[in-house]
Amino acid sequence: MSASIEARGVGIQFHFDRQRRVLSPTLARVRRGGPEPWALRGVELSVEPGEGVAFVGPTGSGKTTLLRLLGGILAPDEGSLAVRGRVGALLSPQAGLLGLLTGRENAELLGVLVGMSPREARGAVGPIREASGLGDSFELPVSSYSEGMRARLGFAVAVQRHVDLLLLDEVHEAVDHEFRAVVAERVREVREGGGIVVAAGHDHAVLETMCDRAVWMESGAVARDGAFRDVVDTYVKP
């Protein structure tokens, strides 16, 4: 299956009560009182098979929120979003890992959560251990891992199955030089197979190795969308 993304006027809104606690939209209907800012508003995005798209922009501009939206972790509060293809996501160096569990146990758990059967997940543990390059640390609790080790494990789980849409949020910035090459290789495979890679971060040099298009996010909206170098040069221009 080839991947595609089609977002039309997408928005994500947060609701707060008077004490500035986040409310769900359901509760917000009866406990209004605080601000209701939009984390994303009016986002238009169309991505075709084989594309690599980088989200750039300042912290708090909506890059992670948009990635979570594409990954199905959040649902749009307005607008429409159609994402085709199997998603593999690594949206934080923490990678959804549970500290008390070992690398092996996390690999099994996350494998099931991304859709593998328990048997498949157990069978995938060996290749995940191999791909992560964690060696004996794979059998230790994840709480003893560095951020880079967690990112290695998370990435190995995320791409263990065939993915059509790979979402990466600042993950490549957490891993060492050696593992960046592994990430880059996987990114190339996904794109050549008709998949899409969307990566967000602040290390533009690394992003450019994965993406030829950039979307500059600013205050929850798309400020500019185009060829990577054009967009980034405009963004970083003093």
Added chain:
Amino acid sequence: MRYGRGRLTMVKWLLDPYAVAGVYLLLIAFVLDRPGEAAGLSLACAIVPFQLVLMTVLNSLTSVQSRRSIVVNMRFERALIPFSSAVTEGIGFLATLTLIAVMMVAYGVELTAAVLWLPVLVATTFLVAVALAYPVALIGLWFPETRAIMLSLTRAAFFLAPGVVALDQISDDTSEWLWANPLTGLFEAFRSVFLYGESPAAGELLLPFAFAVVTLALFVPVFRREGPQFAKLVE
């Protein structure tokens, strides 16, 4: 993992219901002076199912927040969260069934064919725990300041059911009201099987079953509808 790693935590986990039974046994035998028939076994028949309900409520109250790392990073069926809370505590529940066996030996109560109802008792208790897990998880997420109150209410439910003493030791007027509590049927069903050696009355199992089905029908859809908002709330 709910209790961490190591043998000591496992021992503590297994001893919890024994400690609770001991405290209540002292209460009814010496303070209230209402020991009744095989008091320890009667208590165990209430404590064992209640432990599952209480621990599931305790687990569910923070179930979404405690899974924050996967909630904000991964797409998965959020409705599995409360279910996994009940399953986690269900493993402990199966282990605490040994309390009933110990009490039967201690009071010289023999097993009868009614013990064949055990799988139905276990399934019904588990269903009630699962059903409660959904609204409790939402309450814990929406109103985190009410977690202590929720625990107190759950403990109160034990005393608003024939938990400390059996239903036949309670006045008729009061016992009629206690049937409104789904725990009443569970406790009495366990007593029917293990204390009296007979099949549970239909109502003893049907009432908690109906409560669980209605609760699930009401709250699973709400939980699923709210699932895509969880990442906002736990961030």
